[in-house]
Amino acid sequence: KEHLHTEASAEEIARSLTRIGLEVESVEDPAKALAPFRIASVVSAQQHPNADRLRVCMVDVGDASGPVQVVCGAPNARAGLTSVFSPPGTFIPGKNITLGIGTIRGVESRGMLCSAAELELSNDHDGIIELPDDAPVGVQYVEWAKLGDPVIEINLTPNRADCTSIHGIARDLSAADMGTLKDAAIRPVKGAFPSPVQVKVEDESLCPGFALRLVRGVKNGPSPDWLQKRLTAIGLRPINALVDITNFMTFDRGRPLHVFDAAKVKGNLTVRRAKAGESLVALDGKTYALDDTMCVIADDTGVQSLAGIMGGETTGCDENTTDVLIESALWNEINIAQTGRRLGINSDARYRFERGVDPAFMVPGLEMATRLVMELCG
Numbered sequence: 001k002e003h004l005h006t007e008a009s010a011e012e013i014a015r016s017l018t019r020i021g022l023e024v025e026s027v028e029d030p031a032k033a034l035a036p037f038r039i040a041s042v043v044s045a046q047q048h049p050n051a052d053r054l055r056v057c058m059v060d061v062g063d064a065s066g067p068v069q070v071v072c073g074a075p076n077a078r079a080g081l082t083s084v085f086s087p088p089g090t091f092i093p094g095k096n097i098t099l100g101i102g103t104i105r106g107v108e109s110r111g112m113l114c115s116a117a118e119l120e121l122s123n124d125h126d127g128i129i130e131l132p133d134d135a136p137v138g139v140q141y142v143e144w145a146k147l148g149d150p151v152i153e154i155n156l157t158p159n160r161a162d163c164t165s166i167h168g169i170a171r172d173l174s175a176a177d178m179g180t181l182k183d184a185a186i187r188p189v190k191g192a193f194p195s196p197v198q199v200k201v202e203d204e205s206l207c208p209g210f211a212l213r214l215v216r217g218v219k220n221g222p223s224p225d226w227l228q229k230r231l232t233a234i235g236l237r238p239i240n241a242l243v244d245i246t247n248f249m250t251f252d253r254g255r256p257l258h259v260f261d262a263a264k265v266k267g268n269l270t271v272r273r274a275k276a277g278e279s280l281v282a283l284d285g286k287t288y289a290l291d292d293t294m295c296v297i298a299d300d301t302g303v304q305s306l307a308g309i310m311g312g313e314t315t316g317c318d319e320n321t322t323d324v325l326i327e328s329a330l331w332n333e334i335n336i337a338q339t340g341r342r343l344g345i346n347s348d349a350r351y352r353f354e355r356g357v358d359p360a361f362m363v364p365g366l367e368m369a370t371r372l373v374m375e376l377c378g
Helices: 011-020 166-175 225-233 241-253 333-343 348-353 359-377
Strands: 023-028 038-047 055-060 070-072 080-084 103-106 107-109 151-155 199-201 211-216 258-261 267-275 279-281 287-289 295-300 300-307 326-328
Touching: 011 151, 011 166, 055 080, 070 107, 151 359, 166 241, 199 211, 211 359, 225 241, 241 258, 241 348, 241 359, 279 300, 295 333, 326 359, 333 348
Parallel strands: 199 267
Antiparallel strands: 023 151, 038 055, 038 080, 055 070, 103 107, 211 326, 258 326, 267 295, 279 287, 295 300
């Protein structure tokens, strides 16, 4: 709905997608899956009589019948904590079990206080979820946390490069009378100084377009909640703001980008064919042997990125990054497909570039990414 004005339900959208050739494989509705989980408050937490690491908690779940007894082994279970409770009969997705009334070391337990991992919201299983004190006890957690967004998975045929993004799918839905596309022009960010890094493209048949921008003085911490939730919903792990922005641009707009740590780039950049004997340690930690059929981005010291497929570890961004070079380019589809196949790399960037990305969005995509970097990283 950030891309489409529509009153249609998730079911109507799913039916329309299949009707216009974007076959829906599944609709995951967390509002249904997480409906039984409620916000609860721990009234008291006493040491379990028969186990050092367990506590017997009385939990207010918002029922008139009074608090419920729950045995909990989480290190952060304590009186006064507001958390998430699941009653007996609830299916726990992270454990693939249906909860029953249990007896743990001789003490009855009528439900469970949950970790984020048990609800498949993150990998955090070190303790139970901690909510703000003002979270309303008894209310559905999924409703309060605004986690009720359905996730629709579609099976894309190779000819639909225009639908490798949420924006592209929304455009197709608007053409099918499912609403009106929100397609505001992207406002450019005015440059304040010339880029000290020059770019030379040696073979324009491999790289018909290349845009680069330097942003100074960024702080690369965790990305905001809204962005982390978007990525987690589609099975991507949030890493840091800069990486998350590039993943967001890839899926939201079908515009893969690469961000170099400017301090780690030596001299100028050259887009060229790799030379026999050259190799690259990529961001996946693997070393790839290159040859002259492959297109790369190199600095004065050697190859730093596998064009359109994956960046290199040496110039990658981390928590100490302060200056970034954002790259938005166009690549030869056939060459990307051949290189990816030869090296056995299936990246989200390759998936889009080998099908063909919107050439008119190369520079606007860079402007949009620049604005996101400035908003989220300063």
